[in-house]
Amino acid sequence: MHAVFFYLLAAFILFSASFVVTAHNLFRSAMGLIAALLGVAGLYLLMDAQFLSAIQITVYIGGIVVLMVFVILLVTDVTQKLFQQCAGWRKGIVGVLAFLLCFLMSSMMLAYQFHPPKPVPAKSASVEDIGHALLSPNRGGFILPFEVISLVLIAALIGAVTVARSDEETQEAQKS
Amino acid sequence: MKGLTLDHFLVFSTMLFSLGIYGLLTRRNLIAMLMSVELVLNAAALNFAAFHHYLHGGDPAGAVFPIMIIAIAAAEAAVALAIFITLFRHDKHLDVQHADTLKH
Numbered sequence: 001m002h003a004v005f006f007y008l009l010a011a012f013i014l015f016s017a018s019f020v021v022t023a024h025n026l027f028r029s030a031m032g033l034i035a036a037l038l039g040v041a042g043l044y045l046l047m048d049a050q051f052l053s054a055i056q057i058t059v060y061i062g063g064i065v066v067l068m069v070f071v072i073l074l075v076t077d078v079t080q081k082l083f084q085q086c087a088g089w090r091k092g093i094v095g096v097l098a099f100l101l102c103f104l105m106s107s108m109m110l111a112y113q114f115h116p117p118k119p120v121p122a123k124s125a126s127v128e129d130i131g132h133a134l135l136s137p138n139r140g141g142f143i144l145p146f147e148v149i150s151l152v153l154i155a156a157l158i159g160a161v162t163v164a165r166s167d168e169e170t171q172e173a174q175k176s
Numbered sequence: 177m178k179g180l181t182l183d184h185f186l187v188f189s190t191m192l193f194s195l196g197i198y199g200l201l202t203r204r205n206l207i208a209m210l211m212s213v214e215l216v217l218n219a220a221a222l223n224f225a226a227f228h229h230y231l232h233g234g235d236p237a238g239a240v241f242p243i244m245i246i247a248i249a250a251a252e253a254a255v256a257l258a259i260f261i262t263l264f265r266h267d268k269h270l271d272v273q274h275a276d277t278l279k280h
Binding site for chain 2 (some may be wrong): 002003006010013014017018020021022024026029030033036037040044046047048049051052055056059060063065066068071072074075076086090091094095097098099101102105106109110114119121122123124125126129130132133134138140142145149152153155156157159161162163164166
């Protein structure tokens with residue numbers, strides 16, 4: 001049963017991901033990205049990782065992709081095919097290379113037998129475990145990366161606002 | 177969970193990764209390239225989750241890393257999109273073949 005869901009989701013994700021990388025209209029590409037991310041959230045659910053699935057939907061789709069859609073609407077005329085396509089022969093070469101990469105990497109991963117430190121039944125971390133791990137200063141805790149990430153986020157957001165400001169706004173701010 | 181193994185997820189995330197790389201190399205629009213990068217990041221996060229689920233019996237470390245990846249992706253998207261807006265205001269296009277300067 002799980003396997004059936006997996007194959008359906010995988011086909012759905014690959015279909016929408018190929019839409020993301022080939023669609024001529026940027027807005028449609030963004031919709032494909034939403035579909036692909038939803039599919040990956042479904043895969044997380046299939047692995048019993050409900051928290052990751054929820055984060056994927058709220059932060060990724062609700063935050064990042066919506067931001068991208070806003071920027072797409074700001075910078076392009078979505079009714080036109082504004083952006084140039086890459087030459088056909090280059091697409092062919094890159095396609096062959098990407099296929100080779102996929103083939104080599106998956107055969108490498110299948111050939112290598114991953115062994116756990118000790119065999120354990122397949123299960124996922126509960127929300128409680130993740131919360132404790134994120135905020136624990138002890139061994140196996142991630143309080144330092146957690147704080148560093150929050151600094152990175154605030155720095156990135158301040159940087160984004162500074163960079164995206166127009167010259168007139170900067171001049172007005174300097175005057176007052 | 178019968179029938180599904182770690183290998184399924186590894187092969188699938190490799191496919192997603194390759195698709196993202198393909199998009200990154202063929203697209204000429206900066207926003208489209210950023211979207212391809214999101215696919216690559218997703219493939220990586222999926223691998224972390226798969227290893228944590230199938231090999232390490234739910235060690236929370238494997239669930240923390242996808243969260244970190246998503247946070248980094250958010251920071252990256254914010255900065256990149258801000259740069260795109262400035263570039264567009266300056267050049268009126270977002271074509272990588274012609275965007276050869278970030279200075280005024």
